[in-house]
Amino acid sequence: xxxxxTSIITLxxxxxxxxxxxxxxxxxxIDASWFNANYVKREYMIPMRDGIRLYTAVxxxxxxxxxxxxxxxxxxxxxxxxxxxxxxxxxxxxYGQYLRAEYIIVFQDxxxxxxxxxxxxxxxxxxxxxxxxGIDETTDAYDTVEWLLRKIRRHNGRVGVFxxxxxxxxxxxxxxxxxxxxxxxxxxxxxxxWFLGDDFHHNGAFALSDAVRFLPNFGTAGRxxxxxxxxxxxxxxxxNPVEFLMNNTVADITRMLAGSIPFWDEMTAHPHYxxxxxxxxxxxxxxxxxxxxxxxxxLFDAEDLYGTWSIxxxxxxxxxxxxxxxxxxxxxxxxxxxxxxxxTIGQTxxxxxxxxxxYRTQVEFPFFDHYLRDADDSGASAAGGLIFFSGENCWRExxxxxxxxxxxxxxxxxxxxxxxxxxxxDISEAYSFYTSDPRDPVPYYPDMAWPRRKEYxxxxxxxxxxxxxxxxxxxxxxxxxxxxxxxxxxxxxxSISSTDADFIVKVIDVGPDGEYEMLVRGDIIRGRYRxxxxxxxxxxxxxxxxxxxxxxxIAHTFxxxxxxxxxxxxTWFPLFDRNPQQMVDTYTCTTEDFVPCDxxxxxxxxxxxxxxxxxxx
Numbered sequence: 001x002x003x004x005x006t007s008i009i010t011l012x013x014x015x016x017x018x019x020x021x022x023x024x025x026x027x028x029x030i031d032a033s034w035f036n037a038n039y040v041k042r043e044y045m046i047p048m049r050d051g052i053r054l055y056t057a058v059x060x061x062x063x064x065x066x067x068x069x070x071x072x073x074x075x076x077x078x079x080x081x082x083x084x085x086x087x088x089x090x091x092x093x094x095y096g097q098y099l100r101a102e103y104i105i106v107f108q109d110x111x112x113x114x115x116x117x118x119x120x121x122x123x124x125x126x127x128x129x130x131x132x133x134g135i136d137e138t139t140d141a142y143d144t145v146e147w148l149l150r151k152i153r154r155h156n157g158r159v160g161v162f163x164x165x166x167x168x169x170x171x172x173x174x175x176x177x178x179x180x181x182x183x184x185x186x187x188x189x190x191x192x193x194w195f196l197g198d199d200f201h202h203n204g205a206f207a208l209s210d211a212v213r214f215l216p217n218f219g220t221a222g223r224x225x226x227x228x229x230x231x232x233x234x235x236x237x238x239x240n241p242v243e244f245l246m247n248n249t250v251a252d253i254t255r256m257l258a259g260s261i262p263f264w265d266e267m268t269a270h271p272h273y274x275x276x277x278x279x280x281x282x283x284x285x286x287x288x289x290x291x292x293x294x295x296x297x298x299l300f301d302a303e304d305l306y307g308t309w310s311i312x313x314x315x316x317x318x319x320x321x322x323x324x325x326x327x328x329x330x331x332x333x334x335x336x337x338x339x340x341x342x343x344t345i346g347q348t349x350x351x352x353x354x355x356x357x358x359y360r361t362q363v364e365f366p367f368f369d370h371y372l373r374d375a376d377d378s379g380a381s382a383a384g385g386l387i388f389f390s391g392e393n394c395w396r397e398x399x400x401x402x403x404x405x406x407x408x409x410x411x412x413x414x415x416x417x418x419x420x421x422x423x424x425x426d427i428s429e430a431y432s433f434y435t436s437d438p439r440d441p442v443p444y445y446p447d448m449a450w451p452r453r454k455e456y457x458x459x460x461x462x463x464x465x466x467x468x469x470x471x472x473x474x475x476x477x478x479x480x481x482x483x484x485x486x487x488x489x490x491x492x493x494x495s496i497s498s499t500d501a502d503f504i505v506k507v508i509d510v511g512p513d514g515e516y517e518m519l520v521r522g523d524i525i526r527g528r529y530r531x532x533x534x535x536x537x538x539x540x541x542x543x544x545x546x547x548x549x550x551x552x553x554i555a556h557t558f559x560x561x562x563x564x565x566x567x568x569x570x571t572w573f574p575l576f577d578r579n580p581q582q583m584v585d586t587y588t589c590t591t592e593d594f595v596p597c598d599x600x601x602x603x604x605x606x607x608x609x610x611x612x613x614x615x616x617x
Contacts, residue, residue, distance in 0.1 A: 030090050030091075030096055030099055030100070032086075032090075035086065035090045035099070036086065037062075038061060038062055038063075038099070038102075039059050039060065039061060039062065039086075039090075039099070039105075040059070040060055040062055041057060041058070041059050041084075041086050041087075042057075042058050042060070043055070043056070043057055043058075043082070043083075044056045044058065044147075044151070045117075046108075046143070046144055046147045046148075047143075047147070048111075048118075048135065048139070048140055048143045048144075049133065049135065049139060049143055050133060050135050052111060052116075052117045052118040052135075053116070053117050054108055054109060054110070054111060054116040054117070054118075054140065054144065055079065055082075055108065055109045055114065055115035055116045055226065056106060056107070056108040056109075056144065057079045057082075057087065057106070057107045057108075058104065058105075058106050058148070058152060059086075059087075059104070059105040059106070060104050060152065060153075060154070061102040061103075061104070061154075063102055064154070065154075066153075066154035066155075066156070067154070067155075067156045067373075068102050068103060068104045068154055068155050068156060069103050069104065069155070069156055069158050069159070069160060069368070069369075069372035069373055070103070070104045070106060070145075070148060070152070070155050070158070070159045070160070070372075071098055071103045071104065071105055071106065071159075071160045071161075071162065071368065071372075072106040072107075072108065072144070072145070072148075072159060072160070072161045072174070073106070073107050073108070073161070073162060073163045073167055073171075074108045074110050074137075074140075074141060074144070074161070074163065074167065074170040074171070074173075074174065075107060075108070075109065075110065075113075075163060075166070075167045075170070076109075076110050076113045076120070076166050076167070076170075076218065077166070077167070078109065078113070078114045078228075079107040079108070079109055079114065079115070080114075080228060081228075082115060082228040083228075087107070089105070089107075092337070092339065093339055093356070093357075093360060094337045094360055094364070096360070097360065097361065097365040098365065098368075101365075101369065101373075103372075104152060104155055106148065108144060110137070110140070110170060111124075111135075111137075111140055112223070114226065114227065114228060114230065115226045115227065115228055116226060117226055120218070120223075122218055122263045122280075123169065123191060123194065123280040123282070124136055124137050124280075125279035125280055125284075126138065126176075126279075126284050126285060127139075136173070137169075137170055137173035137174075138173050138174070138176045138177040138178075138285065139177065141161070141170070141173055141174035141177045141179070141182075142177035142178070142179045145159050145174075145177070145179045145181055145182060146179065149181055156372070156373065157181055158181060158183045158371070158372040158373070159179070159181045159182045159183065159372075160182075160183065160184045160185065160186075160368045160371065160372050161174040161175070161182060161184075161185045161186070162185065162186040162187075162188065162364075162368075163186075163187070163188065164188040164189055164333075164334045164337055165188075165189050165190070165191065165303065165304060165333065165334060166191055167188075168187040168188045168189055168190030168191065168304070168307070169187070169190045169191040169192075169282055169307075171185050171186065171187040171188070171190065172185070172187045172190055172282055172285055172286070172311060173282075173285055175187070175285075175289045175291045175293065176285035176286070176287075176288075176289060178288070178289075178290070180290075182291050183291060183292060183371045183372055184291055184292045184293075184294070184367065184368055184370075184371035184372060185291045185292070185293055185294070186293070186294040186295075186296060186364065186367065186368070187293070187295060187296075187311060188295075188296040188297065188308075188334070188336075188337070189296070189297050189298065189301055189303065189304040189305075189307065189308055189333055189334060190282060190304060190307045190308065190311055191282060191304055191307055192281065192282045192283065192304070192306060192307030192308075192310050192311050193277070193280075193281045193282065193283065193306065193307070193310070194267075194277070194280065195273050195277040195533065196273070196281075196306065196310075196533065197305070197306025197307065197310065197552070198303065198304045198305075198306050198307050199211070199214060199303050199304065200214075200215075200267065202306070202523055202524050202525075202576070203523070203524060203525035203526060203529060203533070203549065204272075204273070204525065204526035204528070204529040204533055204536075205502055205524045205525065205526045205576045205577070205579070206250065206576060206577040206586065206587075207575065207576055208245060208250070208573075208574055208575070208576055208577040209245075209450070209451070209452040209574045209575050209576075210302075210303065210452060211264075212235070212236075212237065212245070212253065213451055213452070215261050215263060215264055216233035216235055216261060217233065218263065233260070236253055236256035236257060241450040241451075241574075242448045242450055242574055245573075245574045246573075246574075249589060249590060249591060250268065250577055250586065250587050250588075250589075251587065251588045251589065251590065254268055254587070268587040268588075271585055271586065271587050272529075272533065272534055272535070272536055273529075273533035273534045274534060282307065282311060283310065283311065283314045286311060286314040286315045286317075286318045286319060287318040287319065288318070288319055289315065289318075289319040289322045290319075290321070290322060291322065292322065292323045292324075292325075292367075292371045293315060293319075293322055293323065293324040293325065294325050294326075294327065294363075294364065294367045295308060295311065295312045295315070295324065295325070295326040295327070296308070296326075296327050296328075296336060296359075296363075296364070297309070297326075297327075297328050297331075298328070298329060298330070298331030298332055298333060298334075298335060298336070299328050299329065299330055299331065299388065299390065299554070299555060300330060300331065300332055300345055300454075300457035300458050301331065301332060301333045301457075302332065302333060302452065302454050302456065302457050303333045304333065305552045306552055308326075308328070309552055309553050312324065312326045312401065313401075316400070316402075323383050324383055325367070325383050325384060325385060325386075326384075326385040326386075326387075326401055327359070327363055327385065327386045327387075328385070328386075328387050328388065328555060329342070329355055329359065329388045330343075330345070330350045330355070330388050330390050330393075331345075331355070332345055332454040332455070332457065333454065335356065336355070336356055336359040337356070338356060339356075340356060341353075341354040341355065341356060341357070342354070342355045342356035342359070343355045343356075345454070345455050345457065345458045346453075346455030346458055346459055347455075347459075347460075348390075348455075348458045348518055350388070350390060350393050351393060355388075363386065383400070384397065384398055384399045384400050384401075385397075385398045385400065385401045386398075387401070387485070387555045388555065389483065389485075389555045389556060389557050390518075390520070390555065390556045390557070391483075391509060391520075391556045391557035391558060391559055391562075392481070392483070392557035392559065396555075401553075403485045403486025403487070403553065403614040404486060404487065404614065406617070407485055407486055407614040407615055407616055407617060408614070408615045408617055409612050409613070409614060409615065410422075410482065410484075410612065410613045410614075410615045411610050411611070411612045411613075412475060412564065412566070412610060412611045412612075412613075413425060413603065413608055413609070413610045414432070414473050414566065414601065414603040414608075414609040414610065414611075415430075415473070415603055416430055416603070418432075418471070418472050418473050418474060419473060419474065419475075420473040420474055420475040420564060420565075420566055420611075421475070424605070424608045424610075425603050425604050425605055425608060426605060427603075427604050427605065428604060428605055428606075429604050430602065430603050430604040431600040431601060431602040431603065431604070432471050432600070432601050432603070433598065433599070433600050433601075434468060434469045434470070434471055434569070434570075434598075434599055435468070435469060435596055435597065435598050435599070436469055436501060436569070436570035436571055436581065436596065436597045436599055437469065437571075437596045437597075438571060438578040438579070438580065438581060438594040438595075438596075439594065439596075440469075441571035441572070441573035441578055442464065442467065442469060442470060442504075442569045442570075442571045442572060442573065443463075443464075443573060444456055444572050444573065444574070444575035445459065446459075446463040448573065448574060450574070452574075452575065456519075456575075457519065458518050458519055458520075459519055460508075460516070460517030460518060460519070461506060461508050461517060461519055461565070461567055462514075462517050464567065464569075467569075469569055469570070469571070470567055470568070470569045471567065471568040471569065471601060472565060472566070472567055473565070473566040473567075473568075474510070474563055474564075474565050474566075475563050475564040475565070476563065477512075477560075477561055477562070477563055478558055478559070478560050478561065478562055478563065478564070479560060480560050481557050481558065481559055481560050482557065482558045482564075482613070482615060483556075483557040483558075483615065483616045484520075484554050484555070484556050484557070484558070484613040484614060484615060484616075485553070485554070485555050485614055485615070485616045486553050486554070486613075486614030487550050487551060487552065487553050487554075487614065488505075488507055488521050488523075488550070488551040488552075488553075488554055488611065488612070488613060489548065489549070489550050489551075489611070489612040490503075490505040490547075490548065490549040490550075490551070490610075490611050490612075491546065491547075491548050491608075491609060491610050491611075491612070492505070492546070492547045492548075492549075492568070492601055492609045493544055493545070493546055493547075493601070493602040493603075493607035493608070493609050494527075494544065494545060494547055494599060494600060494601050494602065494609075495539075495541075495542050495543060495544045495545065495599075495600045495602075496527070496539050496541065496542075496581075496597050496598065496599050496600075497541050497542065497597055497598040497599075498539070498541060498581045498582055498595055498597040499538040499539050499540075499541065499581075499582050499583040500526070500527050500528045500538060500539060500579060500580070500581055500582055500583050501527045501539070501570050501579060501581050501597050501599060502524055502525065502526055502527060502570050502571065502572075502576070502579045503524070503525055503527060503547055503549065503568065503570060504522060504523070504524045504567075504568065504569050504570065504571075504572050505522065505523065505549055505551070505566065505567070505568055505611070506519060506521070506522035506565075506566065506567040506568075507519075507520045507521045507522070507551075507554070507564065507565075507566060507611065507613075508520060508564070508565040508566070508567065509556065509558055509562055509564065509565075510562060510563040510564070510565050511562055512561045512562065514563075517565070520554055520556045521551050521552065521554045522551070522567075523549060523551040523552070524549075524572055524576055525547065525549045526579060526586075527539060527545075527547060527579075528583065530545060530546070530547045530548070536583075538583035539583075544600075544602060544607060554613075566611055568601060570597070570599060578594065580593040580594045580595065581594065581595050581596070581597040582595055
């Protein structure tokens with residue numbers, strides 16, 4: 001990866017803040033009176049090609065001068081309030097510049113959600129029979145844009161689409177629709193693949209905490225007609241949530257749900273990465289896109305980090321002619337869009353300045369204004385990326401993001417007595433040992449906090465020091481800065497006493513004298529998928545096997561004087577479900593199936609367990 005500019009955030013924002021102060025002197029704050037004086041709301045039921053109508057709220061400037069760009073968000077989260085009362089989206093700072101610039105703002109309930117007609121299908125697969133009337137999210141987006149261009153007055157014929165999280169998935173589908181008026185899109189933390197990564201699974205391990213909280217809001221049975229007030233779902237959790245999840249298996253929860261969440265039943269009927277899952281991958285929609293693309297995500301997003309990196313790579317590979325830019329900040333899920341400063345996660349503070357303000361004014365709005373109105377800002381159209389590097393806490397402008405081909409590798413080897421070295425072991429036989437017990441799982445956070453804490457992504461892991469079921473390997477103090485950019489690759493040589501186990505690997509930055517720890521990246525793989533996610537394989541007890549885990553990219557500088565710590569364990573609760581540690585279906589097993597497992601991680605001349613980082617040249 002070739003570095004063009006290293007931009008310290010304080011220097012970037014000095015110019016930004018000065019410009020903002022000048023602009024603020026000329027602008028009236030956006031409040032209810034300003035919005036009502038300058039915008040009008042209209043509601044439509046827009047017909048799709050199969051006759052289903054989708055609820056759409058359109059907010060148009062009262063100005064009669066024309067030439068307004070259209071900015072569309074398609075969402076499963078609802079467009080409330082419905083009726084004559086205006087939505088309060090104008091209170092969100094992310095919309096301020098668009099409103100002052102007199103954009104036409106459009107929100108739409110996707111098919112089968114809230115006031116839209118039809119049947120909702122989670123991560124609806126692409127259809128192959130569009131020519132004969134088949135529908136999917138790309139056709140709904142296309143038909144919506146076509147209708148807006150014909151029916152809404154005083155637009156300039158250009159449409160932008162943006163959305164975060166699930167709405168980021170629908171944004172990508174809009175780009176894949178191929179409508180020529182869609183000039184620019186910004187999929188932000190988009191849902192990509194719910195088995196390989198993102199909300200519900202990581203490398204085949206079931207993300208129990210998020211699934212139990214998230215799925216009841218989507219795909220519940222019983223919706224018979226559009227509504228602006230869906231019935232609240234009664235969660236099956238009773239009493240203390242962590243105790244509930246300890247005392248009930250996934251099969252128990254399935255029985256309690258009793259078919260009320262069809263997607264849950266479908267998901268648990270497909271325990272491996274089969275065609276059902278592959279059809280639902282958003283990567284299928286990354287081919288032949290012509291719109292300009294601004295991918296946005298957070299380096300510490302606990303929900304859809306996998307999707308951001310994976311879709312960006314697929315777009316560059318499958319749509320090489322599209323101008324595609326990626327921006328990754330030190331953010332949790334969607335923090336860049338919020339009203340906060342987005343410069344802190346838990347105890348980790350990255351800057352003193354507001355990174356959300358920087359994103360709004362210097363990244364997103366210039367991108368859309370450039371493509372939707374030919375604003376005089378050629379820099380906004382540049383491909384490549386803007387990546388924040390934690391540790392040194394600065395932005396770096398890059399030509400692209402291809403660490404796997406452009407960066408050097410730096411391998412750290414697990415060694416005797418918990419050491420982490422830059423040279424392979426010269427010992428003929430050596431291993432570290434622990435026993436994983438599902439009845440006493442390793443917590444993901446000091447108090448196993450519920451709901452899942454977003455700040456676990458950067459939390460120090462010293463709370464696990466002293467546990468017998470957590471291996472720790474620590475490097476010497478670094479003599480020079482090491483700037484890691486790209487995926488983290490863990491290679492473990494392991495033997496287990498049973499037929500299956502999970503493997504969690506964490507990369508941690510330890511400050512001088514151990515006064516500071518920061519989780520840089522951690523991830524999990526279900527061991528049965530070590531040779532492929534479609535074909536699970538049982539372990540042979542006590543046979544040494546090679547397990548590889550590729551974790552989502554990091555952008556982090558380990559500063560001189562710091563140490564790198566690696567932790568390895570086999571439960572991570574209640575973040576992920578407990579593996580029964582036997583080769584049984586984890587969706588249908590009982591508590592009697594859960595067994596302890598003795599695990600050996602080898603680090604000798606023939607079996608060199610290691611962690612590999614991509615290092616910027």
